[in-house]
Amino acid sequence: MKKKPFVLGLVAVAIAYLAGAYYLYRKLLFPILSSREVLTYIWVVASGFLLFITFSLYYILAFQRQLKEQKVRQRKSSSKLQKANEGALKALIHALNYRDHDTWDHSTRVAAYATALAEHMGLPQSELEKIALAGYLHDIGKIGVPDRILLKKSNLLPEEWETIKRHPELGYEIIHELEFLNSAADIILLHHERYDGSGYPLGLRGEKIPLLARIFSVADALDAMTSERPYRAARSMAEAFGEVRSLAGVQFCPKCVKALEELGVENLSQIQQRAKDHKIKEFQPEDLIPCSDII
Numbered sequence: 386m387k388k389k390p391f392v393l394g395l396v397a398v399a400i401a402y403l404a405g406a407y408y409l410y411r412k413l414l415f416p417i418l419s420s421r422e423v424l425t426y427i428w429v430v431a432s433g434f435l436l437f438i439t440f441s442l443y444y445i446l447a448f449q450r451q452l453k454e455q456k457v458r459q460r461k462s463s464s465k466l467q468k469a470n471e472g473a474l475k476a477l478i479h480a481l482n483y484r485d486h487d488t489w490d491h492s493t494r495v496a497a498y499a500t501a502l503a504e505h506m507g508l509p510q511s512e513l514e515k516i517a518l519a520g521y522l523h524d525i526g527k528i529g530v531p532d533r534i535l536l537k538k539s540n541l542l543p544e545e546w547e548t549i550k551r552h553p554e555l556g557y558e559i560i561h562e563l564e565f566l567n568s569a570a571d572i573i574l575l576h577h578e579r580y581d582g583s584g585y586p587l588g589l590r591g592e593k594i595p596l597l598a599r600i601f602s603v604a605d606a607l608d609a610m611t612s613e614r615p616y617r618a619a620r621s622m623a624e625a626f627g628e629v630r631s632l633a634g635v636q637f638c639p640k641c642v643k644a645l646e647e648l649g650v651e652n653l654s655q656i657q658q659r660a661k662d663h664k665i666k667e668f669q670p671e672d673l674i675p676c677s678d679i680i
């Protein structure tokens with residue numbers, strides 16, 4: 386900000402005050418002043434204030450212009466940052482998709498189930514965005530699981546299970562490094578916790594598990610149950626509902642199971658069908674990274 390006009394304005398006011406002091410001094414010593422002296426005084430005071438107003442206006446206008454330029458610069462840099470964030474998110478998603486396409490299909494369905502469930506439970510938009518992001522990325526840690534284990538068609542050995550069980554922590558390590566994805570990192574870390582405390586990696590129990598992670602675990606399991614596995618056929622949505630219901634208070638949060646039942650088999654079957662028809666696979670990162678979060 387240029388200070389010169391403001392300083393000049395102050396100088397003008399100082400001159401006006403000096404003229405006032407001189408006038409007072411003359412008036413006290415010589416009560417009768419010539420009309421020329423009175424006119425000169427008025428002229429000096431008026432021009433001092435006029436100069437002050439002119440310089441102040443100039444100063445205010447320059448300040449406003451600078452604010453406007455700063456806002457434009459800020460908008461440009463936040464839109465650049467948003468593009469960079471979208472790029473990073475797309476890169477992560479492509480990496481997961483190319484590494485293990487089944488995991489990617491599973492992620493899109495889980496994102497859809499979890500968002501529908503959270504919406505039904507009345508969670509705000511910001512939480513829905515968080516849970517959708519977590520849906521797409523929750524198994525990103527599987528990138529760190531060797532192919533011989535990740536793609537194994539037969540039953541896993543106990544030590545192979547232990548390797549698989551590291552994926553929530555690996556996912557958390559990858560995601561929490563990116564500030565704009567931080568909000569999803571906790572769900573990623575806790576998506577295999579169980580309501581009775583027998584889950585992993587932290588073994589949290591009951592409502593100590595954040596609500597979004599509890600909702601998420603229902604959606605994740607629902608998709609696992611309704612998907613085909615090398616060792617068993619896919620169950621129907623109604624069968625999966627029955628199994629989830631039987632595990633309320635054991636593996637799943639009873640409130641989330643109740644919400645799932647209210648949402649109903651039909652609604653969730655429709656979401657599943659839309660995913661199969663590739664109608665919910667058009668991923669739009671910009672929908673999940675609102676500008677307001679970045680500015």
Ligand SMILES: [Fe+2]
Binds near residue numbers: 576
């Ligand atoms: Fe997982």
Ligand SMILES: [Fe+2]
Binds near residue numbers: 491495523524605
């Ligand atoms: Fe999963």
